[in-house]
Amino acid sequence: MRYAVLVTGPAGAGKSTFSGALMTHLATSKRTAHLVNLDPAASPDSFEYAPSIDIKDLISLDDVMSELGYGPNGGLVYCFEYLLRNMDWLEEELGDYDDDYLIIDCPGQIELYTHHPFLPTLVKNLNRLGLRTCAVYLLDSQFMEDKYKFFSGVLSAMSAMVNLEIPWINIMSKMDLVTSSSEDPAGGTQRYLEPDPLLLAAPRGQDDANSINPKFHALNQAIVQLIEDHPLVSFLPLDLTNPDSIESVLSNIDYTMQYGEDEEPKEPRDLDEGDFMDMELSSNELDKLQRTWRSFLKLKEHRASRLIDH
Ligand SMILES: Nc1nc2c(ncn2[C@@H]2O[C@H](COP(=O)(O)OP(=O)(O)OP(=O)(O)O)[C@@H](O)[C@H]2O)c(=O)[nH]1
């Protein structure tokens, strides 16, 4: 089985840095991993490791801009369309890697995650090629400085999640930059990692210069409701200065992709395979069912812990 971790998130969230750190961490754990660069605009010195597969070997943004006259964003769209038309290139590049872990460093244009069909199409192709895929979505911890900025980050994560429909982990990156003074004194980091919609419903603190326009009250309420209804958006903190933090993120990724487990899922334990045979589910569908089941368990756990907290 081959595995692929799509490293996604807005511009500057720390995707390339995290991809490099994950490579180092996997190497120290004696696991093989390969870096895949999907950013046609990436400069070679942004990588700590030379990518094993690089979209720039297929097409480079510079060429598209200088030869076809595109701007940077239109050029990126062109590059992705070109990649999707040339999936046999990727297939060939991937051909050399069996039983491996691929870390796919994606570009930071937010449009790519919220409404373009590129990443979903790419994921479909990866699945077709027999790769088990999951996505991590990085959000910069600086988003926690302002709760309105933070909730716009949460909404972008949610819309990317809905767009991509694969196992998904949200990560709060650059936690080394969070000092006690930049935390919300009223709630602390935890209210952000497990987004507490009440942060948004509550009036702004005294330190906020402008109080919110009452016109936005109804909109805020609607957003609060949306986040209440989708409590699966929570963030794992990532502090690259702490190896335990990277390990914890990695084990969450492994778990989400069922890394190292057999094709046939072992859980839920109280159902045998026979039960599923009657339903004529393929192992792929079984896989999906199991993931849904796990999400459900997580949701229940989450609800329970919230009840205890309050
Ligand atoms: N303090 C701190 N800085 C970080 C961390 N991760 C990344 N940075 C810095 O944040 C900036 C952006 O990091 P990148 O890894 O290039 O971010 P990216 O998401 O790949 O950016 P794009 O590919 O341009 O979207 C760089 O200046 C990094 O040095 C971190 O964990 N802690």
Ligand SMILES: [Mg+2]
């Ligand atoms: Mg990058």
